[in-house]
Structure formats: structure tokens, C-alpha cells
Amino acid sequence: MSTPLFSELELGALTLPHRVAMAPLTRNRAAKGNVPHDLNVKYYRQRASAALIITEATQVAPKEQGYPRTPGTHSDAQVEGWSDVTDAVHEAGGRIFLQLWHVGRISHSSYHDGERPVAPSAIAPEGEVLTPTMEMVPFETPRALTTEEVRAVVEQYRQGAENARHAGFDGVEIHAANGYLIDQFLRSGTNERTDRYGGSLENRLRFLQEVTDAATGEWDADRVGVRFSPLSVFNDMHDDHPAETFAAAAGVANDFDLAYTHHVESAEPKPPVAEKGEAATVFGGMREAFDGAVVANGNYDADTATDALERGYADLIAFGRAFLANPDLPRRLREGLPINVPDEDTFYQGGETGYVDYPTWDDLQNGAAHETLHALHELTPRG
């Protein structure tokens, strides 16, 4: 029987066998030099039955990280490490995009040889950051990038996109969500610039435009996606007019004919955002502004995912925590099987534990021990 969740999708240049994608998930398990290694190869290979894997956020430049042991895509060793990952995923029949990342102000001087992190404007986020020596310390006030420096950062994204090509990825996702650098330029709460990158909405969009232009210089546009989180307050984010800002941001994706826009919704339980309130306006407006495929993410289960696809609200659903804990998630959803519970204590640490030791359904039938839930919607929403 064909259900919307298990029907094919033409996503830009790719044909996906179904609609259960793996959302990007930072796992802090790169080797020395922030190089992907065998452990990461194993993790991604295990999840190759995803319609599309979007990798964990991956820094495009050496210092532009804000968490320990996150992988990069700027050194030869990293490109080699990622090549092993893409080979493994392809051998297992999967498809994989690299998520291009620059954290901006969500960092600390200990990642920058003592210099302050950079951002569109010198506005410190509320909260704390984890240093490379695993201490939680308050965020510092970042230094505003000069106009010239912004151009240099665009070049870093271009290089990252080129390196992703050398590493054998099927495409790239521009990370414009969750309060990192591009989002900091987009939203009014973090961008008080007076040059061509700030002030008016048109100017706040310019950095996204230039990064997208750089990425589509390295890749055909039908292999490039972009991720937005218009209503998320994570990383102390705020925008005065999210419906307007993000319809215009989706319009940028449309101008470049990107393969997809990826929408991070709230972690609130569904029924979903599509139906009412500010979220309906914001996500509806983004859908209207973009002619390509929409990937929806945020606390979906099989029923709400099917509903979103049937109503034309989205074309592909990305699952984060559920994919983290269930390497064979598409099968579990297709067959209505219970799922493994994600262990939050090992999201960002733990080596092999909580990373490559989640059992498949077959492992469970063969006696592997794991506590299972009866339905995906019982997952605790993320704070």
C-alpha cells in the first residue's frame, strides 16, 4: 500500500524513495582536529535508509565553532574523513547533504585564540557557552564584523561548499536557523548594522543572498537547500516581524531555485502549526513564497507527518531525536513498530554509547536490550 510518507519524491536533482528524512544533529564526536572518523562513518551508515540524511552542522572555517568536537569542512583531513562517510552512505544506498555552519556569536574567545567571536552586531546572547575544556561560561559580547570581513565570511561558505563537493556529498544545506550566523543577520533582534547588511529587511537578507549565491556557484541549485527557524527563541533570538522576514527569506531561496526550504517548527506537540495562530501565518507565508519542496521538522510522528504531507503543508518530513535513537526509523514508521527512546544524556557526549549502539528492530528481535516506546508521539518535547 502506498501512503504519502512512503511515496517517492523528486527533491531537486534527487529522487527520494520515501519522505522520512534525518534532521541535522550535532553529536560532538569528531576526532582530533574536528575530523570525521570511523565512529562517525558507522553512525551515518547505520542511518542510510533515510530518504535524505542532513549531516550535523559543520563549520566552514577553523575557528568558527562554538561547541567541542564538532566537525569541520575546511581542512584536507576533514574532507577525507567526510569522503569516508559519504562513501559508506552511498554504498548502503543512501543520500547525504552537508549542513554548512558558522556559529557567529554562539561561541567563545577560547575557540578564537583569545579573540572575541564575531557577529553582525555587538549584542551578547543571554546564557552560557561550553568551552573546549568543557566549562560552562557566560557568553561574551561579540565583535561586529566589518563590511569587508562579511565578504571574507561569504568566501568561507563558498570554500565549505566546494569542499563538500570534493567530499562526495549529494548536496549542501545552508544552515540559516537556530540563532547561528545567517540567522543573526536575518533577524532584527541581532542585526543593528548600518551598512548594506543591516537596517532594512532588504539589507538583512543580503548576507543570506550572498552565501546562497556562493553555494550555488559551487553546486547546481537543485542540490542546495536552506534551513530556517523563524519562531525559535533558541540562542536568544528574536525578530520583530517574523512573517515578513521569513517570507522574504524563503523568497531568496525561490530566487535561486533551491531544491528545498527546511522549516524548523516548535517542539510543541502536534496537531500542527499549519492550522492556526502565528505559526500558521509564518510557515504558510514561507510555503507561498517558495515554489520548491518544503521540509518540515519538529516533533513529528507518523500520523502528523502523513497529515502534513496529505494537506500539502510539506513534501518531506525530517526527524531529529527519533532518527538519533532509531537507525532504522523509516522501517519502524512504515510497519508501525515501537521506537527506541532517545537518551538525552548522550546527545552531546558519550563516544559509542548513545551513538552507534541503538538497536535496529532486527537487533531487538535477536535479543538486543533496549527500552522501547509504543509511539513516536510520546517523545518528550525538547525545551
Ligand SMILES: Cc1cc2nc3c(=O)[nH]c(=O)nc-3n(C[C@H](O)[C@H](O)[C@H](O)COP(=O)(O)O)c2cc1C
Ligand atoms: C542532539 C541534537 C542536536 C542538534 N543539532 C542540530 C544541528 O547540528 N543543526 C540543526 O540545524 N539543528 C540541530 N538540532 C535540531 C534538530 O535538527 C531538530 O530541529 C529538533 O531535534 C526537532 O526535531 P525532532 O522533534 O524531530 O527531534 C539538534 C537537535 C538535537 C536534539
